Amino acid sequence: MAAEPDLNVAYVAKLARLNLSAQETQLFQKQLGDVLKYAEKLKEIDVTAVEAAAHAVPIFNVFREDEPRDWFTAKEALSNAPRQANNLFIVPKVVE
Amino acid sequence: MTTSDLPAISLADLQALLRRRDVSPREVLRALEERINAVDGKIGAYLSRDFEAAEREAEKADVNLPLGGVPIAIKDIINVAGQPCTCASKILRGYRAPYNASAIEKLRAAGAIPFGKTNLDEFAMGSSTENSSVQLTRNPWDLSRVPGGSSGGSAAAVAADAAFGALGTDTGGSIRQPAALSGIVGVKPSYGRVSRFGLTAFASSLDQVGSLTKTVRDSALIMNAIAGPDSRDTTCLNEPVPDYTAKLERGLKGVRLGLPREYMIEGVDSAVRQAVDTAVKHLASLGAEIVDVSLPHTDYAISVYYILATAEASANLARFDGVRYGYRAENPTDLLDFYGRTREEGFGAEVKRRIILGTYVLSSGYYDAYYLRAQKVRELIRRDFEHAFAKVDALVSPTSPTPAFKIGEKTSDPLQMYLADIFTNAGNLAGICGISLPCGFAQSENGRPLPIGLQFLGKALDEARVFEIAYAYEQSTVWHKARPSLNDQSIAGK
Numbered sequence: 001m002a003a004e005p006d007l008n009v010a011y012v013a014k015l016a017r018l019n020l021s022a023q024e025t026q027l028f029q030k031q032l033g034d035v036l037k038y039a040e041k042l043k044e045i046d047v048t049a050v051e052a053a054a055h056a057v058p059i060f061n062v063f064r065e066d067e068p069r070d071w072f073t074a075k076e077a078l079s080n081a082p083r084q085a086n087n088l089f090i091v092p093k094v095v096e
Numbered sequence: 097m098t099t100s101d102l103p104a105i106s107l108a109d110l111q112a113l114l115r116r117r118d119v120s121p122r123e124v125l126r127a128l129e130e131r132i133n134a135v136d137g138k139i140g141a142y143l144s145r146d147f148e149a150a151e152r153e154a155e156k157a158d159v160n161l162p163l164g165g166v167p168i169a170i171k172d173i174i175n176v177a178g179q180p181c182t183c184a185s186k187i188l189r190g191y192r193a194p195y196n197a198s199a200i201e202k203l204r205a206a207g208a209i210p211f212g213k214t215n216l217d218e219f220a221m222g223s224s225t226e227n228s229s230v231q232l233t234r235n236p237w238d239l240s241r242v243p244g245g246s247s248g249g250s251a252a253a254v255a256a257d258a259a260f261g262a263l264g265t266d267t268g269g270s271i272r273q274p275a276a277l278s279g280i281v282g283v284k285p286s287y288g289r290v291s292r293f294g295l296t297a298f299a300s301s302l303d304q305v306g307s308l309t310k311t312v313r314d315s316a317l318i319m320n321a322i323a324g325p326d327s328r329d330t331t332c333l334n335e336p337v338p339d340y341t342a343k344l345e346r347g348l349k350g351v352r353l354g355l356p357r358e359y360m361i362e363g364v365d366s367a368v369r370q371a372v373d374t375a376v377k378h379l380a381s382l383g384a385e386i387v388d389v390s391l392p393h394t395d396y397a398i399s400v401y402y403i404l405a406t407a408e409a410s411a412n413l414a415r416f417d418g419v420r421y422g423y424r425a426e427n428p429t430d431l432l433d434f435y436g437r438t439r440e441e442g443f444g445a446e447v448k449r450r451i452i453l454g455t456y457v458l459s460s461g462y463y464d465a466y467y468l469r470a471q472k473v474r475e476l477i478r479r480d481f482e483h484a485f486a487k488v489d490a491l492v493s494p495t496s497p498t499p500a501f502k503i504g505e506k507t508s509d510p511l512q513m514y515l516a517d518i519f520t521n522a523g524n525l526a527g528i529c530g531i532s533l534p535c536g537f538a539q540s541e542n543g544r545p546l547p548i549g550l551q552f553l554g555k556a557l558d559e560a561r562v563f564e565i566a567y568a569y570e571q572s573t574v575w576h577k578a579r580p581s582l583n584d585q586s587i588a589g590k
Contacts, residue, residue, distance in 0.1 A: 007456055016410060016455040017417070018448060019436035032453050034511050039399035042469055045476070052471035053478055055301050055331070056287045056527025057556060062330040076194045080421035091419055094431045 007032055099123050103131040103257040104579070107314035110260055111166060114159040121154035121165030125211065128167055132212075132258045135582055139243075140233045141253035143172045144180045145212030153209045161207030163321055168203055169259035171250050172213035173220055174305065175294040176200050179210075183296050184228035185218045187416050187423045187442030197294020198329065199263060199305045199322045206321035214249030214262060218444045219413065220270055220298045222246050223516040226507055227446040234503070235278060236580040238544040239587050241500040244274030244516075250308045251278035255580060261309040261318055265295060267302045268401050269495075269520025272532035275308055276495035276549020279534045279578065281566070283307045283315045284520075286556040287527035288333035290319075291326035299408035300331075302401075302524040311576055312533060312567045316340035319559060338560050344567040348382040351565060353552075354389035354488035359519055365498040371536030371548040372494045375569065379492065382568055387488050391480040396473050397522040402514055403457050403470035404525070409447075410454030416442065449510060474525050481526040485555045490565055493519050495532040495549030519551060529554045531566045534575035545578070 009029045013020045020028070074087045083090040102110070102124060113119045129147050136142050150167060157165035170176055173183045175193035177200075182188045200210055217227035225233045225248025233248045235241040236256040243252040247264030251274035254262055264271040266284035275282025283306045290305040297303060307318040323337045355376060360369065380386050418424035418438035425441055428434035443451070457466035484491060497518055506513045523530045535550035550569070554562035570576050 009452055012452050012456045012459065015459060016451050017414075017432065017435040017439060018443070018451055019433075019440035020448065020452075021440075024445070024448065028449055028452055031510050032449060032456075035402060035453065035514070038511055039403060039466070042396055042399050042403075042466075042473055045393075045396065045473055047469060047472035047476075050472040050475050052468055053475035054471060056474075056478060056525065057331070057333065059288070059331065059333070064327045072194060077420075079194055080191050082418060082422070082424035089420055092428050092431070092434055 007036060099127040100130065102127040106311050107166060107260045107309060107317060108311065111163065111317070114165045117159070121157040121159065121209070122151060124165060125150055125154050125167055125209070128260070135256050135258050138234065138239060138582055138585065138587060139236050139252045139256050139258070140231045141214055141249040141256065141258055142169070143182060143184065143213045143215050143230055143249065146179060147211060149178070150209050150211035157209065158207055163203065163317065164207030166208050166260060167211045168208045168318070169212050169214050169250055169253050169262035170200070170210045171216055171247050171262065171264045173216055173265055173296045174199060174263055175296070176210050176213070179213060181213070181296065182230065183219045184216045184230050185443065185447070186229045189423065191421055195294065198291035198326045200294065202322045202324070208321065214247070214253055216249055217246035218447050219296070219409070220246040220265055220267055221409070221446050221450055223269070223273055223513050224501070224506065225249065225274070226503065227444060229444050232503065234587070235500045236582055237279060237546055238500065238540050239585045240502060241540070241546070242277065242503055244277035244496070244500065246270040247308060248274045251275055251280060251282070254278070254280045254308050254310060256582060257579065261307060261314050263322070264306060264308050266304050266306050266524065267299050267405060268524050269517040271306045271308060272520050272530055272549065272551060273496050273517060275532045277500040277547065279547030279580070281309050281312055281315050281531065281533045281576070283319060284523065284530045285319065285323060285559060286529040288331050289323050289529070289557065289559065291329040291332040293326055293328040297412040299405040300412065301408060302405055312531070312563060312570050313341060313344060315531070316344065316563045333557070335557060340560055340563050343560065343564055346564045348379065348384040348565065348568045351384045352387055352488040353379055353384045353565070354387050354484050354491045356389055356391045356394065356484070356491055356493060358391050358394035359493040363497055364494060365538065367538035368494050368496070368498060368548050372550060375535040375550050376492060378573065379569060382572060389484045389488060389491065391484060391522070393473065393476045393480050394522060397477055397525060398514055398518055400470045400473045400477065400525060401517070401521040402453070403466050404474065406450040406454030407458050407467050408454070410451045410458065413447065413451055446510070477522055478526045481528055489554070489561055491553040493551050493553070495519060495551040499538040499546035499548055523553050528556050529559045529562055531562050533566050533570055534578070535573070536575060
């Protein structure tokens, strides 16, 4: 069986734009390490001749007519906004 | 019958009473509201309900429609316009759905009234409903135990006669497993049978909307309403919907049922094993031919599932960034702090774990080893079922390896929690359909009966056959008639 998975929770959390406390980082390192160790058994299988299945049901090229239909008004789209003004989402300043 | 007895009847019986004008939709709603008020303090099934709006719908209800005037509870991850849709997450606290899911539109078109939203594991991630950021839901059969999950609120509501039927979602067993643990019927339709439009996505290649009900016929009635094509979900299959109630009484003569030898493994509770063995003998006595089959890649299903489901979840949950809706962290120092802290403060532990795992298996250097390999093994699992279904009409197995477990028993060990789905999640990977229905009871240490679930799995789009088989079993056994007793139970410490 393979060695310890080289998961680095702190690094992956940065990729995921998800801050974690030191305590969570440590806990997840252990718990997800266990899950990945369990998943090591997938390496037992020879998959060289197998095509990957992205979906259980193979369906391709689903088309429909490109017809306009009613959808949200600006007011509806903004109805759950944390902050809004002038029919726009307000976000913190991100450029200097 | 007095109206206070109404909540105990089946959806099909309710529909008959409504049609004969023996009761009005308003009387039904009032009786249900009373029942919920009486029991929900103990079970915690509902996150929200809007009986005022429901009464307005009831006044206009056309009882001649297939589900005319029938109130249906909705898992709080399916959007109902104007009602909250929190996914039991802090990040969506206060969110109100601006539109209806397709399944809700179809329910309404059939005359049903979606009146309330039920508890779940946050974003449907869990097997016990303990991952809800809002409240615990308790199993009506034993309040110290979980109802299963993630559709635990829907399951507990139906089991406690606090709903005539409910919608849930099943990504790896989240309808069937809580149905089993709560002693009711749960249906996971084939992938693509019901539109996912308006279902807040967890794992898009696995998620399906389905039903939780007291009887098989009730589930067939709900499926009649919600199944079918939808141009707003391109994975929704453009196939006609049969009347699932039409041939329920066909019986088991000539039906071949496969018994997957990999499903009777160590770790299956002895009461579960015994109940399923007895059920299989009973199915044979009803005329079914029992065939030994093999699903050789069963042992890999949990690994494949948790790699693919978390990968898809990490992408789907990227939309929760604090910009357009939901929770937003205050006073960010910069953009990364804004995203990072919004998500830290908004998501619960299990959701965070799955985002981390999913991001990892998709990240550069690990994609081939985990994600791509898992997709290939998924194909092997799919072929296992294809080979089995060449020989048999459906498969029979336990739904869950154990009856309902204690609240808190598995929360510190995610891997043990993941193993609760060992018999259900291969079905999602293969896109086939499945049902769980009651087949007996185990006994808790304090002598309470704990329901056991029997699972039938059918070919993709073969729901009608699965309903027929389940109906034959149900109607020749007594299990579906048993109801939990809440009066002699109280919540410890309260």
